[in-house]
Amino acid sequence: MPLNKDQxxxxxxxxxxxxxxxxxxxxxxxxxxxxxxQQVLMDRLAEGLDEYGGYCDCEVVMNCDPEQVLGP
Ligand SMILES: [Zn+2]
Structure with missing residues (x-):
C-alpha cells in the first residue's frame, strides 16, 4: 500500500x-x-488496493479501511 494512514x-x-x-x-x-x-501514481495505488480487495470504488470503501489495512 503506497499510502500512509492519513492519505x-x-x-x-x-x-x-x-x-x-x-x-x-x-x-x-x-x-x-x-x-x-493528490499526484499519487494510480498504478502503484491499484496494486495496493487489489491486495485488500478494493477492486472498485464501493469495495475500496468496504475493504480498505485504514485501521484494517495499516493497523491501529
Ligand atoms: Zn463497486
Whole structure:
C-alpha cells in the first residue's frame, strides 16, 4: 500500500462521499480522481488496493479501511 494512514483515510472519505452521491459503476473512477488530485501514481495505488480487495470504488470503501489495512 503506497499510502500512509492519513492519505488512505482521505481517499476512503472522498470515495465514500462520491459513491453515496453517484453510485459505484464497478470501476475505480473516484479513486482515480482522488489519486490524480493528490499526484499519487494510480498504478502503484491499484496494486495496493487489489491486495485488500478494493477492486472498485464501493469495495475500496468496504475493504480498505485504514485501521484494517495499516493497523491501529
Ligand atoms: Zn463497486
Amino acid at each position: 488512505l483515510g482521505a481517499l476512503v472519505d472522498f470515495v465514500d462521499a462520491h459513491v453515496q452521491a453517484a453510485g459505484c459503476d464497478h470501476t475505480r473512477r473516484f479513486t482515480e480522481r482522488w489519486a490524480t488530485g
